[in-house]
């Protein structure tokens with residue numbers, strides 16, 4: 742039986758819209774696509790999110806390792822007042838593909854190294870924040886949540902080594918200033 746091309750590798754990719762939970766999503770639009778290992782695999786929209794940051798790992802091994810992260814909304818911190826993250830993705834080989842009309846397209850891969858399974862962390866909009874509370878010590882009360890979402894080693898195992906394309910640009914319909 743021919744495998745379905747509707748999803749990479751025949752599994753249902755959980756699509757996540759993190760725009761309501763991440764910074765600057767009214768101004769900045771980031772779309773993260775995943776492409777299956779199969780040469781003929783299409784790309785699938787995986788994550789829609791506001792502003793992201795991509796950093797190269799300071800530990801220089803044989804492979805250039807990167808981490809893509811997105812912050813929760815301003816004011817969401819952990820108990821130590823470090824700003825909370827909505828998303829971390831372990832990547833390798835991130836390169837600029839093209840830039841046009843203020844939009845950049847990056848390509849890279851989900852790291853295939855199983856040691857980085859714990860770096861795949863995606864906020865679940867359908868789950869309440871674990872151990873969420875409100876800090877009243879600060880001038881302005883704010884939510885205290887987990888520093889990062891829980892890791893998803895099962896999904897990591899399915900998608901490690903897959904190609905990623907990231908489009909970062911201005912939102913097409915920005916809110917008036």
Ligand SMILES: [Zn+2]
Pocket residue numbers: 822876877878879883
């Ligand atoms: Zn506080």
